[in-house]
Amino acid sequence: MKRLLIVGLLCAAVPVSAQQAPVPAPAAFVGNAEQAALVVRVRAAGATAVASAGPDGGMILNGTLAGRAFVLAIPARWNREVVLFGQGYATPGSTPTVPADPIAKDPGGGTLRHAYEAGLAVGIAAFDKSGVATESGTKNMLRLHDLMVKLGATRQYALGGSMGGSIVLSAIELYPKAFAGAVSMCGITQGWLPLVRQQGDLRGAYNVLTEGTIYALPGDKDVTRSALSTVPPAGDKTPGDAFREQQKFKVLMPIFALFQEAKARPDGAEAKIVRQLAAISGFAPDVAAIGAPLYSAALGMDDVIATMGGLPIGNIGRAYAPPEMTAAETADFNRRMQRYSADPKALAYARRWHESSGHFRIPLVTVHQTQDALVPFSQSEALGRIVAKAGNARNLAQYAVPPTRMALPGGLEGYSHCGFTPAQNIAAFEAMRRWVRTGQRPAADAVK
Numbered sequence: 001m002k003r004l005l006i007v008g009l010l011c012a013a014v015p016v017s018a019q020q021a022p023v024p025a026p027a028a029f030v031g032n033a034e035q036a037a038l039v040v041r042v043r044a045a046g047a048t049a050v051a052s053a054g055p056d057g058g059m060i061l062n063g064t065l066a067g068r069a070f071v072l073a074i075p076a077r078w079n080r081e082v083v084l085f086g087q088g089y090a091t092p093g094s095t096p097t098v099p100a101d102p103i104a105k106d107p108g109g110g111t112l113r114h115a116y117e118a119g120l121a122v123g124i125a126a127f128d129k130s131g132v133a134t135e136s137g138t139k140n141m142l143r144l145h146d147l148m149v150k151l152g153a154t155r156q157y158a159l160g161g162s163m164g165g166s167i168v169l170s171a172i173e174l175y176p177k178a179f180a181g182a183v184s185m186c187g188i189t190q191g192w193l194p195l196v197r198q199q200g201d202l203r204g205a206y207n208v209l210t211e212g213t214i215y216a217l218p219g220d221k222d223v224t225r226s227a228l229s230t231v232p233p234a235g236d237k238t239p240g241d242a243f244r245e246q247q248k249f250k251v252l253m254p255i256f257a258l259f260q261e262a263k264a265r266p267d268g269a270e271a272k273i274v275r276q277l278a279a280i281s282g283f284a285p286d287v288a289a290i291g292a293p294l295y296s297a298a299l300g301m302d303d304v305i306a307t308m309g310g311l312p313i314g315n316i317g318r319a320y321a322p323p324e325m326t327a328a329e330t331a332d333f334n335r336r337m338q339r340y341s342a343d344p345k346a347l348a349y350a351r352r353w354h355e356s357s358g359h360f361r362i363p364l365v366t367v368h369q370t371q372d373a374l375v376p377f378s379q380s381e382a383l384g385r386i387v388a389k390a391g392n393a394r395n396l397a398q399y400a401v402p403p404t405r406m407a408l409p410g411g412l413e414g415y416s417h418c419g420f421t422p423a424q425n426i427a428a429f430e431a432m433r434r435w436v437r438t439g440q441r442p443a444a445d446a447v448k
Contacts, residue, residue, distance in 0.1 A: 029051045029052045029053050029059070031051060031059055035051065035059045035074075038059070038061075038074065038151055039051050039061070041150060041151055042061060042063065042147065042151065045147055045150045045151075046065070046066075047063050047064065047065040047070070047147060048063040048064045048065075049061045049062070049063035050062050050063060052101075054073050054074070054075070054101075054103060054116075055103055055104075055116070055117075056075065056076060056117075057075075057076035058073060058074055058075040058076045058116070059073075059074050059076075060072070060073050060074075060100075060101055060103075061073075061074070062098075062100060065125070065140075065143050065144065065147060066140075066143055068096075068125060068126050068127075068128065068140050068143070069096070069097060069098050069125075069126040070098060070123065070124065070125045070126065070140075070144055070147075071098045071099060071100065071101075071102055071123070071124050072121060072122070072123045072144075072148075073101070073102050073103050073112070073116050073121065073122040073123075074121045075116050075117070075119055075120070075121065077119055078119060078120075078121055079118075079119035079120060080152055080153055080154040080155070081119070081120045081121070081153070081154070081155045081156070081157070082120060082121045082122070082123060082145075082148045082153045082155070082156040082157070083108075083111075083112065083115045083120050083121070083122050083123070083156075083157050083159055083429075084123045084124070084125075084141050084144055084145060084148075084156060084157070084158055084159070084179075085102070085107065085108055085112060085122065085123070085124045085159050085160060085164065086137050086138075086141060086158065086159070086160030086161075086163070086164030086165070086166075086167030086168055086171070087107060087124060087126075087127070087137065087160070087163075087164055087167075088107075088160075088161060088162040088163050088164050088418075089131070089132075089133070089162060089163040090127070090130040090131070090133075091130060091131070091230055091244045091248075091299070092129075092130045092131035092230050092299075092300065092302070092303040093130060093229075093230040093231045093240060093244060094130045094230075094240065094241065094244065095130070096126040096127040096128065096129065096130055096133075097126055098124045098125070098126045099124065102122050102124055103116050103122065107124070108159060108161075108425060109161075109185075109418075109420055109421075109422055109425040110422030110423075110425050110426055111159060111183075111422075111425045111426055111428075111429045114422075114426045114429065115429065120157075121148065121153070123144050123148065124144075125137075125140035125141050125143065125144040126140065127140065128140070129307070130303075131300065131303035131304075131306075131307060132163075132192065132300075132303055132304055132307045132308070133163065133307075134163065134166045134167055134170055134188075134192070134353045134354050135170075135307075135353040137163070137164070137166075137167040138167050138170045138171050138174065138175075138353070138354075141158065141167060141171055142171065142175055142178060145178050145179075155180045155436075156178065156179050156180060157179060157180060157181050157182060157183070157429075157432070157433065157436075158171050158172060158178075158179045158181075158182040158183075159182070159183045159185075159429065160183075160184060160185070160187065161184070161185035161186050161187060161418050162185075162186055162187060162188065162374070162375060162417065162418055163187075163188060164184075164185075164187065165184035165185065165186065165187010165188055165189050165366070165375075166187060166188040166189070166191075166192065166354050167354075168182050168183070168184045168187060168364075169184065169187070169188075169189055169354055169356050169360075169383075170353060170354035172360040172361075172362055172364065173354070173356065173357055173359060173360050174354075176359075176360060176361045176362075177361075179362055180362060180436045181362050181363045181364070181365075181432045181433065181435065181436040182360075182362060182363070182364045182365070182432065183364070183365045183366070183367075183428050183429055183432050184364070184365075184366045184367075185366075185367050185368075185418060185420060185425060185428060186367070186368055186369065186372055186375050186417065186418040186420070187366065187368075187375065187379070187380075188375055188379055189356060189366055189379050189380060189382075189383040190355070190356060190378070190379045190380075190382035190383050190386065191350065191351070191354060191355030191356055192312070192350045192353075192354070192355070193312060193313065193347075193350050193351070193355060194378070194379070194382070195375065195376075195379070196297075196304060196312060196313050196350075197313045198281050198282050198283065198293065198376070199281075199293045199294075199296060199297035200223055200297065200313050200315070200340075201280055201281045201282075201315070201320075202277060202280070202281035202283060202290070202293055202294055202297065203217075203223045203294060203297040203298060204223045204315075204337050204338045205276065205277055205280045205281065205320070205322070205337070206277060206294060207221050207223070207338070208333055208336045208337055209273045209276060209277065210254070210258070210273065211336075214254065214257060215254045215255070215257055215258040215270070215273075216254060217251055217254060217255075217294070217298055218250050218251065218254070219250075219251075219298065222338070223297070223301065223338050223340070224301060224305070224311055224338075224340050225301055225302060226298065226299055226300060226301050226302040226303075227251065227298035227299065228247045228250060228251065228298065228299060229247070230243070230244045230247055230299055231243075247299060248295050248299065251294065251295040251298045251299065252291055252295055255287065255290065255291045255294060255295075256287065256291070256408065256409055256410050256412060257410075258270050258273065258274065259274065259287040259290075259291075259412055260410050260411070260412065262274045263411075263412070272324055274290070275323060275324065276322040276323060276324065276325075277290055278290070279322060279323050280320055280322055281293070282376060282378065283376060284371050284376075284415065286371070286373070286414050286415050287408060287412050287413075287414040288373035288406070288408065288414025288415045288416070288417075289371065289372070289373050289374075289414065289415050291373075291414070292373045292374040292417060293374060296374065305346070307349075308343075308345075308346040308349040308350055309343065309345045309346050309349055310342075310343025310345050310346035311340060311341070311342060311343050311346055312342055312343065312346040312347050312349070312350040313340070313342050314340055314341040314342035315337075315339055315340060316339050316340070316341050319334060320333060320334055320337055356383055356386050356387075357386070357390065358383075358386040358387040358388075358389060358390030358392050359390050359392060360392065360395060361395065362395060362436070363395055363397070363432055363435040363436055364395055364396050364397070364432075365397050365398075365399070365428050365429075365431050365432040365435070365442065365447075366380055366383065366396070366397075366398045366399070367398075367399045367400075367401060367420065367424065367428045367447050368380035368398075368399075368400060368401075369400075369401055369402065369403040369404065369415075369416075369418075369419060369420070370400050370401070370402060370403055371403035371415045372403065372415060372416075372417055372418070372419075373414060373415045373416055373417040374417040375417065375418075377400070380398060380400070383396075383398070384396065384398055394441075397431065397432075397435070397441060397442045397446070399428065399446070399447040399448075401420070401424060401447065401448065403415050403416070403419065404416045404419035406419070424447055424448075427446060427447045427448075428446075428447050431443075431446040431447060
């Protein structure tokens with residue numbers, strides 16, 4: 001939950017092997033008797049484990065569990081509490097991994113280090129695949145949860161941001177007895193369906209409104225397919241991560257150009273297109289809030305379909321009403337807008353992994369910026385309505401915090417994704433943990 005500007009949630013789809021990349025061998029480590037006993041118990045549970053020194057006399061364990069990579073950071077004075085962290089999205093084609101040291105390289109934006117220093121163990125499990133990975137993220141988190149029980153854990157918390165928020169929601173709803181409390185930061189807490197639907201509308205509208213201009217997106221224009229691959233073609237020796245970054249910027253460059261012209265001419269055609277894109281899709285009229293979902297959709301639809309077993313969204317019969325159009329222009333827009341139907345199997349998958357039901361039994365704290373470049377604030381608002389309808393508002397505390405902005409190429413500036421400060425991340429975690437320990441709901445200003 002560090003300050004991320006443009007993070008792809010749904011990039012191109014080439015499923016990768018569930019086998020993880022080999023973990024680099026840490027430096028030799030000789031722990032105390034208690035640490036040695038924990039390593040023995042990890043291995044007795046069927047996991048591999050290589051120990052290395054952690055901060056302040058603690059221990060880092062890198063290993064595999066059921067063939068999936070994991071990392072644990074266990075402080076010297078472990079209080080038997082555990083934080084399990086659901087990672088965010090990784091571009092399809094990349095290899096699922098975990099940080100070798102989650103304290104030194106804290107993906108929780110300061111929260112994991114804070115928890116470790118307070119005596120809690122910290123754990124992260126890798127996904128089976130890159131791209132959309134709520135299912136595998138949840139199942140692998142639960143495997144690590146069960147391992148921690150065997151090590152003597154007495155209380156565990158689920159924490160995650162962005163797609164990790166989706167993992168948190170699925171974990172506490174589908175496995176209601178596993179965790180004592182949970183936190184979702186900037187999370188996909190309503191579900192994948194509305195987000196993928198918004199991205200499909202945005203990409204389709206962008207194709208119509210920029211057709212024949214220098215702002216048109218590269219690659220395949222079919223919104224039910226990825227526009228560009230994220231895997232280098234045969235013979236291309238560009239390293240995979242570098243190739244994926246190149247593909248992202250191929251998509252982003254015409255979007256940047258559109259917004260540069262819109263900034264230069266607020267009353268011009270380009271600014272009008274920006275307003276129409278925002279109105280149709282529900283994303284903010286902001287270069288990052290349009291650019292991030294667009295490149296995510298353009299690079300990620302193949303993965304959505306491969307993961308969910310079909311297209312989970314449809315727009316047959318929908319009448320779009322873009323602003324600042326005449327009746328004739330609106331009719332022409334609807335005629336040109338690509339139409340597609342949802343696959344029932346994919347719809348069912350997306351609802352299971354994961355559309356929130358609002359039924360969970362433990363304290364949940366969510367924090368969302370009122371403007372986010374990739375996961376709209378509407379996800380948080382919708383979760384609140386879902387939980388209230390389920391009669392479960394007593395278990396939910398939600399916080400809205402101001403957005404942050406970051407510099408972009410070409411003199412542009414856009415909203416960040418998950419742009420929280422370490423203080424906000426830690427405040428959310430501590431609000432949840434105090435709630436669990438005392439039974440007292442966090443104050444309205446617990447996170448600000």
